[in-house]
Amino acid sequence: MQIKKVGVIGAGQMGNGIAHVCALAGYDVGLYDVSKERIEAGLATINGNLARRVRSGKLSEAERDATLSRIKAVPAYEGFGDYDLVIESAVEDEQVKRKIYQALCPHLKPECLVGSNTSSISITRLAAATDRPEKFMGIHFMNPVPVMELVELIRGIATDEATFSVAKEFASSLKKTIAVSEDFPAFIVNRILLPMINEAIYTLYEGVGGVEAIDTAMKLGARHPMGPLELADFIGLDTCLSVMQVLHDGLADSKYRPCPLLVKYVEAGWLGRKTNRGFYDYRGETPIPTR
Numbered sequence: 001m002q003i004k005k006v007g008v009i010g011a012g013q014m015g016n017g018i019a020h021v022c023a024l025a026g027y028d029v030g031l032y033d034v035s036k037e038r039i040e041a042g043l044a045t046i047n048g049n050l051a052r053r054v055r056s057g058k059l060s061e062a063e064r065d066a067t068l069s070r071i072k073a074v075p076a077y078e079g080f081g082d083y084d085l086v087i088e089s090a091v092e093d094e095q096v097k098r099k100i101y102q103a104l105c106p107h108l109k110p111e112c113l114v115g116s117n118t119s120s121i122s123i124t125r126l127a128a129a130t131d132r133p134e135k136f137m138g139i140h141f142m143n144p145v146p147v148m149e150l151v152e153l154i155r156g157i158a159t160d161e162a163t164f165s166v167a168k169e170f171a172s173s174l175k176k177t178i179a180v181s182e183d184f185p186a187f188i189v190n191r192i193l194l195p196m197i198n199e200a201i202y203t204l205y206e207g208v209g210g211v212e213a214i215d216t217a218m219k220l221g222a223r224h225p226m227g228p229l230e231l232a233d234f235i236g237l238d239t240c241l242s243v244m245q246v247l248h249d250g251l252a253d254s255k256y257r258p259c260p261l262l263v264k265y266v267e268a269g270w271l272g273r274k275t276n277r278g279f280y281d282y283r284g285e286t287p288i289p290t291r
């Protein structure tokens with residue numbers, strides 16, 4: 001099957017990044033979110049990211065214009081009727097994702113593939129909420145999508161070989177490197193990364209170090225490009241908590257217990273960069289640690 005048109009559900013930081021790399025690779029892209037404002041904000045981010053690449057000489061203005069012209073807003077699921085692949089990248093909440101598939105699938109052509117960018121949720125379970133489990137896969141991009149080289153591919157129990165093969169070709173066409181993961185909670189990257197971030201939050205919670213000390217320690221002591229708390233803010237603390245809950249529930253091991261301080265930040269609505277406050281306060285010119 002030849003993929004030409006790619007739909008993206010959710011225009012947040014991951015959805016707009018997925019739309020960006022797909023359009024850059026020559027696909028026609030349709031972007032959907034719950035409101036017109038959300039779609040416009042996603043399109044504005046893509047515009048800004050492409051403009052930065054033009055300024056740094058990595059993209060010509062003509063390439064930028066052609067990329068932007070390939071992305072359109074799709075305000076309703078009916079608009080995805082002639083798409084070949086739809087990638088869902090809405091919030092990390094199983095109930096929200098299930099509702100999306102139930103509303104979306106009746107409008108898709110029978111051969112359309114469906115992918116989820118979920119960070120942690122069972123692909124087999126999500127597939128069961130669609131009318132096409134054999135055409136459903138985990139296609140997990142990393143943040144920031146235009147920069148990170150990896151895509152994890154995850155097959156559910158029912159995913160057929162043809163779907164897997166098209167997904168591999170698709171990810172390669174975006175110039176991404178593939179890592180195949182079995183369908184276990186949080187797959188490979190987040191099975192390893194999120195417990196480290198959670199441990200960094202416990203380190204803060206127990207007073208072993210402050211926000212800056214923890215981030216400096218891991219940046220300079222372990223050569224991580226971002227400290228774990230800075231990275232948590234970048235990912236979104238709601239997403240970090242959801243992933244830890246999926247690990248804790250799915251593997252039933254207390255070592256995955258989400259740190260109570262992470263829970264508290266999420267309850268406060270301090271979700272990191274997207275709400276301007278998390279382990280750092282981003283409202284001023286430079287980020288200030290909140291603890």
Ligand SMILES: CC(=O)CC(=O)SCCNC(=O)CCNC(=O)[C@H](O)C(C)(C)COP(=O)(O)OP(=O)(O)OC[C@H]1O[C@@H](n2cnc3c(N)ncnc32)[C@H](O)[C@@H]1OP(=O)(O)O
Binds near residue numbers: 225231239
């Ligand atoms: C939760 C999950 O399910 C899975 C996940 O994704 S976990 C998160 C995985 N991601 C990470 O671990 C990211 C760790 N951080 C990094 O690798 C780096 O800090 C970084 C790549 C984000 C920024 O690198 P940097 O060297 O500090 O920044 P900077 O020099 O400003 O930018 C490097 C390039 O990235 C681009 N970039 C940076 N942030 C970007 C963003 N948010 N969106 C798009 N492009 C971005 C810049 O435009 C620049 O591109 P050019 O070279 O083409 O100009």
Ligand SMILES: NC(=O)C1=CN([C@@H]2O[C@H](COP(=O)(O)OP(=O)(O)OC[C@H]3O[C@@H](n4cnc5c(N)ncnc54)[C@H](OP(=O)(O)O)[C@@H]3O)[C@@H](O)[C@H]2O)C=CC1
Binds near residue numbers: 090239
């Ligand atoms: N953040 C990260 O680093 C990574 C995240 N992911 C995964 O990608 C997915 C998206 O995450 P991310 O982009 O960070 O989250 P964001 O919060 O930035 O974006 C999610 C978007 O989905 C929208 N949304 C909510 N409900 C629906 C719905 N019913 N239909 C369509 N859109 C909806 C949200 O709108 P509103 O704000 O109005 O609710 C928001 O615009 C999640 O599954 C996450 O786990 C994967 C890799 C990395």
